[in-house]
Amino acid sequence: MRRVIFNQKGGVGKSTITCNLAAIAAVEGKKTLVIDLDVQCNSTQYLLGSRVEDADRTVAHFFKDCLGIALFGGGKAGLEDLIHESPFPNLYVLPAHPDLEALQSRLDSRYKIFKLKETLEQLEGFDQVYIDTPPILNFYSQSALIAAEKCLIPFDCDTFARDALYTMLNAVAEVKADHNPDLQVEGIVVNQFQKQANLPRQLVEELIEAGHPVLDSKISPSVKIRESHSQSSPLVHFAPNHKLTDEFKALYAEIHR
Numbered sequence: 001m002r003r004v005i006f007n008q009k010g011g012v013g014k015s016t017i018t019c020n021l022a023a024i025a026a027v028e029g030k031k032t033l034v035i036d037l038d039v040q041c042n043s044t045q046y047l048l049g050s051r052v053e054d055a056d057r058t059v060a061h062f063f064k065d066c067l068g069i070a071l072f073g074g075g076k077a078g079l080e081d082l083i084h085e086s087p088f089p090n091l092y093v094l095p096a097h098p099d100l101e102a103l104q105s106r107l108d109s110r111y112k113i114f115k116l117k118e119t120l121e122q123l124e125g126f127d128q129v130y131i132d133t134p135p136i137l138n139f140y141s142q143s144a145l146i147a148a149e150k151c152l153i154p155f156d157c158d159t160f161a162r163d164a165l166y167t168m169l170n171a172v173a174e175v176k177a178d179h180n181p182d183l184q185v186e187g188i189v190v191n192q193f194q195k196q197a198n199l200p201r202q203l204v205e206e207l208i209e210a211g212h213p214v215l216d217s218k219i220s221p222s223v224k225i226r227e228s229h230s231q232s233s234p235l236v237h238f239a240p241n242h243k244l245t246d247e248f249k250a251l252y253a254e255i256h257r
Contacts, residue, residue: 023234
């Protein structure tokens with residue numbers, strides 16, 4: 001199963017949701033791969049503890065291969081050669097790198113938008129793949145949407161997020177219509193949900209009334225997630241008995257029913 005976590009709005013918890021769901025999958029015994037396509041490298045740092053400085057050991061090298069320029073930066077490598085073991089059993093990372101930014105316009109102009117999908121369809125050995133995306137509909141997020149089977153959409157309970165959500169749903173529908181008819185919006189993940197506050201409840205109710213696929217499982221705000229980030233340890237390892245960990249486990253169970 002290939003799953004993309006995408007929203008065009010930044011700060012909605014894409015990397016946090018990606019890494020924590022992937023970590024739970026790995027604990028459940030699934031050999032799991034996280035692909036980081038965001039130049040900020042947040043998922044890479046969260047799971048590996050730091051950025052990977054050598055671009056030839058990251059997904060940037062894969063995209064250089066797509067352009068035929070990897071021979072100038074360390075030789076051709078298969079995708080499996082760029083995957084790193086994380087410190088956590090069954091959990092692997094294909095890291096991002098800032099070099100992705102400079103490659104984007106050339107990849108787009110040469111229509112390499114299907115390369116990630118074609119390569120992942122041939123990649124063997126992984127039970128689940130989670131793809132973290134940049135907070136914009138660019139070449140990399142489109143590549144991820146084309147490569148994925150399911151899409152999770154984080155929503156962080158403010159008015160700007162609601163407005164951005166409608167734009168993003170249209171963008172996903174367009175990718176589905178033009179490039180990936182098998183893509184399913186698996187659900188909207190309500191993040192930073194304060195159930196005692198009026199605005200978050202109102203916004204979620206509006207989405208449900210409009211017929212959008214809001215998932216039952218919701219993620220609460222907590223300083224524990226920032227502590228988890230700072231220790232480069234997903235919650236299932238960092239705080240296995242915490243309420244927030246239970247919420248992520250409930251989310252994982254809901255999308256795997």
